[in-house]
Amino acid sequence: MGIQAPRIFHAKQILNRILENPQGTDRPKGxxxxxxxxxxxxxxxxxxxxxxxxxxxxxxxxxxxxFGFCHPMGALTIPCNEEIFINLCNLCSL
Structure with a gap:
């Protein structure tokens, strides 16, 4: 059980960051x-x-x-190559 707690904590941090609306970015619900x-x-x-x-x-x-989860941008920040991220998103949409 003690092993699961850090993952839950990180998941809550991730969700709190990504559900914020950074710099007034318009985004659909969900x-x-x-x-x-x-x-x-x-x-x-x-x-x-x-x-x-x-x-x-x-x-x-x-x-x-x-990198941790404290980023000044106020949203989920992934410092990786854009092409890698796009390929990953294409995989997730299947």
């Missing part, structure tokens, strides 16, 4: 804003259901371990 990029940031609006996909969860876990 979607979240994600900042993606290595040097410059691009905002993607993706369905919250992607968070349940194992590959997306793995990426979030890696980002959380390496």
């Amino acid at each position: 979607h979240c804003a994600v900042h993606v990029g290595e040097t410059s940031w691009k905002i993607y609006v993706k369905p919250v259901s992607y968070l349940n996909h194992p590959s997306f969860c793995h990426l979030l876990h890696q980002v959380g371990e390496e």
Whole structure:
């Protein structure tokens, strides 16, 4: 049971960050804003259901371990190549 607590805590942090509306970004209900990029940031609006996909969860876990969840942008921030993120989203939409 003690092993599950950190994961639940991280999931709550992720959801709190992505459900905020960063910089007035318009997004449909059930979607979240994600900042993606290595040097410059691009905002993607993706369905919250992607968070349940194992590959997306793995990426979030890696980002959380390496960079943490406190980012000044106020939304979920994934510092990775945009092409990798797009390919992952295509996989999640299948």
